Amino acid sequence: xxxxxxxxxxxxxxxxxxxxxxxxxxxxxxxxxxxxxxxxxxxxxxxxxxxxxxxxxxxxxxxxxxxxxxxxxxxxxxxxxxxxxxxxxxxxxxxxxxxxxxxxxxxxxxxxxxxxxxxxxxxxxxxxxxxxxxxxxxxxxxxxxxxxxxxxxxxxxxxxxxxxxxxxxxxxxxxxxxxxxxxxxxxxxxxxxxxxxxxxxxxxxxxxxxxxxxxxxxxxxxxxxxxxxxxxxxxxxxxxxxxxxxx
Ligand code: 5RP
Numbered sequence: 001x002x003x004x005x006x007x008x009x010x011x012x013x014x015x016x017x018x019x020x021x022x023x024x025x026x027x028x029x030x031x032x033x034x035x036x037x038x039x040x041x042x043x044x045x046x047x048x049x050x051x052x053x054x055x056x057x058x059x060x061x062x063x064x065x066x067x068x069x070x071x072x073x074x075x076x077x078x079x080x081x082x083x084x085x086x087x088x089x090x091x092x093x094x095x096x097x098x099x100x101x102x103x104x105x106x107x108x109x110x111x112x113x114x115x116x117x118x119x120x121x122x123x124x125x126x127x128x129x130x131x132x133x134x135x136x137x138x139x140x141x142x143x144x145x146x147x148x149x150x151x152x153x154x155x156x157x158x159x160x161x162x163x164x165x166x167x168x169x170x171x172x173x174x175x176x177x178x179x180x181x182x183x184x185x186x187x188x189x190x191x192x193x194x195x196x197x198x199x200x201x202x203x204x205x206x207x208x209x210x211x212x213x214x215x216x217x218x219x220x221x222x223x224x225x226x227x228x229x230x231x232x233x234x235x236x237x238x239x240x241x242x243x244x245x246x247x
Pocket of ligand 1: 047048049050051052101102103104113114115116117118119120123
């Protein structure tokens with residue numbers, strides 16, 4: 001891992017001005033912008049994904065000002081530690097002021113689909129332990145209704161076929177996430193189903209229902225752990241969406 005390719009904020013700002021930013025540069029822009037939410041002297045909650053990787057790299061530049069991080073995945077832990085940022089276990093931390101993470105989709109209430117990087121269970125755990133969820137995303141992630149992005153669901157392997165059938169009865173199609181002809185195994189030793197054909201008009205009700213299906217470890221709808229703020233990378237710069245007070 002190297003930080004050599006991170007564009008500095010002056011470069012990013014001039015690219016914003018000329019509207020030439022790629023999706024990855026928009027992710028870098030919000031990754032940098034998220035530094036303003038880091039509370040000096042505190043432990044920061046850190047998510048997973050390519051947008052968060054930009055945040056972690058930016059965090060390296062102020063690592064002397066924080067106590068450390070709680071991480072939502074093995075891959076983020078490795079990236080944080082490679083930068084010399086101490087990583088704490090959730091159980092040893094009583095309070096996390098701010099959690100920074102990306103999303104696959106986010107709506108105008110701060111409800112999200114997450115888990116494209118298979119880290120949804122630990123992401124939900126760290127989010128639940130945090131006082132403020134700051135979502136960082138490029139503008140392609142902002143949607144009217146959740147469900148176009150295939151919904152990740154982490155399941156206990158022996159339940160996967162039954163859960164696939166349960167989604168079928170809802171008119172949706174669930175398939176086992178595969179890599180190199182093998183099921184993807186999460187950091188928790190479980191499988192991921194990706195579900196298409198959904199229109200999630202009531203994210204709280206949907207999360208409540210699917211979370212109760214036997215064998216479901218975590219559904220990738222983040223309604224109870226929704227974002228409080230979203231830093232959205234757009235062609236004209238970073239837009240801040242505030243979702244408080246709760247809906
Ligand atoms: C990982 C996640 C990510 O936050 C989500 O997939 C967005 O990823 P990226 O920043 O790479 O677009 O939920 O489990």
